Amino acid sequence: MFGITPSARLRPSPFFEATLAEGVTAFTTYNHMLMPTAFGDPETEYWRLLKGVSQWDVAVERQVQLKGPDAGRLAQILAPRDLSGQQVGQGKYVPLCNHEGVLINDPICLKLADDLYWLSIADSNIWFWAGSIAAERKLRVEVSEPDVSPMALQGPKAEDVVANVCGDWVRSLKYFWFREASIEGIPVVVQRSGWSKQGGFEIYLRDGTQGTRLWTIFKEAGRAYDIGPGGPNWCERVESGLVSYGGDTDTTTNPFEVRMGKYVNLDVPDDTIGIAALRRIAAEGPRRHTLGIVLDAGGPVRPGFLWNPLYRDGRKVGDLTNCIFSYRLHKNIGFALVSRECKVGDRLEARIGGSMQAGTLTELPFI
């Protein structure tokens, strides 16, 4: 484990002081901010997410705000998914691609009003990309990064905690739907969402000075449910088949290769960025796809930072994009971004460090 050198290029979040008080031990960086990833006891943090309720600082999910008469038009130009039926109060998961159909982010698109959208982004600088598209097309829309910082409550008991704070109306929110609200005077957006498959909510803080207060309100409300800190959980997300933009994708990956094809609508307008390329890729069939892989090794395998090459009969067929020892399966599991010719059941070998690790391709999700 190495240290992170402090720098204004890597902003702490409004919840930074709160997570310090919780005993954060490690961060990742994401959208030029620090995101807590560990609080010293990974297995406890995992089971808390699975069985109870976990509180996450995910302020790094920055919002790219589209505001103005052409906001909806810009959202549709950026997203190769049909947004024509999207209602105010509804979020939609959208892959964003460049003109070549390469995935450059996969935000949730929130429609707050007919002239106001947020893209709640993964780890890449979408704000100036989106702004330049708006300017090149002379749209009447302002693209900015507002003062909005999500905090997540995840796990089977998250709904009880959020209902305790916000009211029982949160129980009837459908997935990715949201409502604007006020919590003890703090302006927020409450959405059923979050980067796990254990259920939960994201609370979008709309006043960066109130991070510690908001954190504390949910921490107090969660005390009866044994709430504790956590973060997007590597083990759970791999078990659940959740792909990470930038982690499980590279600079040539298209949505069809990483199980996002169902979020692409090929009949969106022709001026949608990347749609011509996506139609071509869909017609030809993508060259790669993402499957699960279970390694034979009994104990935990440490794959390091990098993708690890995957071989079939000695020939490279793709990459192991990540790998972790599953607390539930007691096996090393990971994602294989492999040639289309590779199928479930195929035996592959991963070169990890100096050694070869054999494994079998599987369906996703694992659980």
Next chain:
Amino acid sequence: MFGITPSARLRPSPFFEATLAEGVTAFTTYNHMLMPTAFGDPETEYWRLLKGVSQWDVAVERQVQLKGPDAGRLAQILAPRDLSGQQVGQGKYVPLCNHEGVLINDPICLKLADDLYWLSIADSNIWFWAGSIAAERKLRVEVSEPDVSPMALQGPKAEDVVANVCGDWVRSLKYFWFREASIEGIPVVVQRSGWSKQGGFEIYLRDGTQGTRLWTIFKEAGRAYDIGPGGPNWCERVESGLVSYGGDTDTTTNPFEVRMGKYVNLDVPDDTIGIAALRRIAAEGPRRHTLGIVLDAGGPVRPGFLWNPLYRDGRKVGDLTNCIFSYRLHKNIGFALVSRECKVGDRLEARIGGSMQAGTLTELPFI
């Protein structure tokens, strides 16, 4: 000091193994990669840069490659600096702005051929921004990130080391000029450049598999000059007045506010991105400017990660964008991004943590 959680979103560089062997203790992240920042002895690393030769892994300075018949046209569209006289083999420092004239990167633009340019970038995703501009304008140019990873040799003895490896021709390279070369069969570009004011070279490795070999070749050649590892040096760069994109700028900063006005040419073609906004800002005069500040405090002040607000007579007039204790001046020095009305000699107060620190505005650079 906190740890960094390993992730494929944060790639190690081709020199990662070499810097591990050198005893790296801390990293920052930059362009979704890890950059070594410390090797356990900051003062030794500082004086090595000032008096000898320091070897840096700056592979995070990714190249955005523009290739094709319209490469030069795209470079000029992206950069509000006159590139018409740029020759093959010449690099130019260029501020890149969005359509509103906000600084979004400040690369060195290298012209490798009439149809081949590299932008050696600071910390933001320029490749898909540049690619989308090229596509929107229907230019005949491919925008990509090639396998190119710079390593820097910095300090007064850097030239001797690089000449020992490459030959005496490097001594006649002018600032930012470069030449393609081969070192024991490893393809490189050798440029007189680097993110310090102590002089030196950047060696652009063009084969990511050869990082350890290239590192070792220069380490061996530098042994007689007491070479050692380092990284872009916070103290030296503040003393020298070097502004860091993303660290000393925010999402509203224009080049005139951060001492980059001399690299903007207002008479570039009208289709240059941001030039209309930059002309307007230049005519009106920017609202802020960057000066030095020397704090009164005797011992080192720890400013944390964030910008710290600056006050004059109790009114906020700007931000202390960073602050460090200078080894040469024995004072806390930093950059003040302040209202235009603030002048050299003004007395300001910085709120750092819970306390106020008085200081005086100064010219830049400090040394």
